[in-house]
Amino acid sequence: DGGITQSPKYLFRKEGQNVTLSCEQNLNHDAMYWYRQDPGQGLRLIYYSQIVNDFQKGDIAEGYSVSREKKESFPLTVTSAQKNPTAFYLCASSISVAGSQETQYFGPGTRLLVL
Amino acid sequence: AQKVTQAQTEISVVEKEDVTLDCVYETRDTTYYLFWYKQPPSGELVFLIRRNSFDEQNEISGRYSWNFQKSTSSFNFTITASQVVDSAVYFCALSENNFNKFYFGSGTKLNVKP
Numbered sequence: 001d002g003g004i005t006q007s008p009k010y011l012f013r014k015e016g017q018n019v020t021l022s023c024e025q026n027l028n029h030d031a032m033y034w035y036r037q038d039p040g041q042g043l044r045l046i047y048y049s050q051i052v053n054d055f056q057k058g059d060i061a062e063g064y065s066v067s068r069e070k071k072e073s074f075p076l077t078v079t080s081a082q083k084n085p086t087a088f089y090l091c092a093s094s095i096s097v098a099g100s101q102e103t104q105y106f107g108p109g110t111r112l113l114v115l
Numbered sequence: 116a117q118k119v120t121q122a123q124t125e126i127s128v129v130e131k132e133d134v135t136l137d138c139v140y141e142t143r144d145t146t147y148y149l150f151w152y153k154q155p156p157s158g159e160l161v162f163l164i165r166r167n168s169f170d171e172q173n174e175i176s177g178r179y180s181w182n183f184q185k186s187t188s189s190f191n192f193t194i195t196a197s198q199v200v201d202s203a204v205y206f207c208a209l210s211e212n213n214f215n216k217f218y219f220g221s222g223t224k225l226n227v228k229p
Contacts, residue, residue, distance in 0.1 A: 031215060040124070042206060042219035043160075058216075088158060097215045101148050101167065104217060106160035 002027050004107035006091050011112045013078065013085060021076045021110045023091035031097040032074035033104060036060060037088040046089075049074055050097040078112060086114050118142065119209050121220035128197055129228050136192040136223045138207030144168075147211040149183065149190045154204040154222070166190065197227045 004025045013019045025032065031050055035043040045058030049068040063082025068074050074093075078085045089110045094102040120139045128134045140149065151163040164174065166183050174181045178195045194201055204224045208217040 040221065042119075042221045043217070044219075045216065048216075090158075090160065092160075094215055099215060101165070101210070102215045103150065103162055103165050104215070105162060106152075109158040111158075 004091060004093055004105060006089075006107040006110050008110060009108070011110055012115050013112060014115050016080045018077055018079050019112070021078070021089055021091075021112070023074045023076065023107060024072050025074075025091075025093045025107075026072060027093055027105065028071075029093035029095055029105075030071070031094045031102070032068070033092040033094075034058075034064070034066065034074070034076045035090045035092065037090060037109075043090060046076065048097065085112055087112060117220075118218040119207055119220035121205075121207055121223050123223045124221075125224040125226065127226040127228065130199060131196050133193060133195050134197050134225065134227075136194075136205050136207075136225065138190045138192065138220060140188050140190065140207070140209045140218075142188075142209060142211045144211040147209060150208040150210070150217070151181065151190075151192050152206045152208065154206060156203070160206065163192075194225075197225075199227050199229055201225060202227045 007022045033048045034046040037043050044060050046064050047066045049055040055066050055068050065077045091107040092104040094104045118141050147168045149166045152160040154160050171183050180193045182191045204222045206222045207220045
């Protein structure tokens with residue numbers, strides 16, 4: 001089955017710790033995205049990637065980092081610089097970034113909690 | 116200013132009632148796309164529909180229908196004969212500027228009671 005997987009489902013972070021959220025897709029999509037969702041709010045874009053070895057900051061990139069070494073994978077690291085990391089994180093992919101017509105498909109999400 | 120506004124934070128209906136979720140958007144582009152997603156309690160966003168700015172025909176898919184009106188910059192979503200399984204948060208999104216960045220509304224939580 002084609003789709004997007006995210007792991008873990010729940011993640012706990014201690015103060016000062018970096019944590020990495022996994023996102024894998026087998027849809028053969030070029031573009032991948034990371035969003036943050038806070039309670040009662042819409043999704044905000046953290047980072048996106050158009051192609052392997054390329055990524056761009058979104059609206060709220062501070063305190064986060066990403067890599068795109070493989071087409072299928074787009075891990076997100078929440079660094080200790082992110083002072084309020086508790087949120088629901090969603091990964092998405094689309095065929096491409098160019099053109100406003102592409103549908104983004106989402107993974108099941110990772111809920112990050114701070115201990 | 117918000118590019119996508121979903122003014123209804125939460126709606127509660129009784130099963131079998133019809134319900135309309137409102138979405139108002141703002142853009143200066145002539146070419147843009149509008150989307151609706153459903154987010155059930157499990158959290159994953161499920162794609163429901165995509166509509167381009169040149170197609171103002173209403174669309175119906177089973178119990179779901181969408182009313183796109185450029186004159187009022189609205190893209191409303193109606194569920195007919197609602198069911199408990201329709202309980203979820205529904206998001207409207209806009210994509211513009213020939214670039215696949217989505218602007219999401221804040222979502223409308225729909226509670227369908229038996």
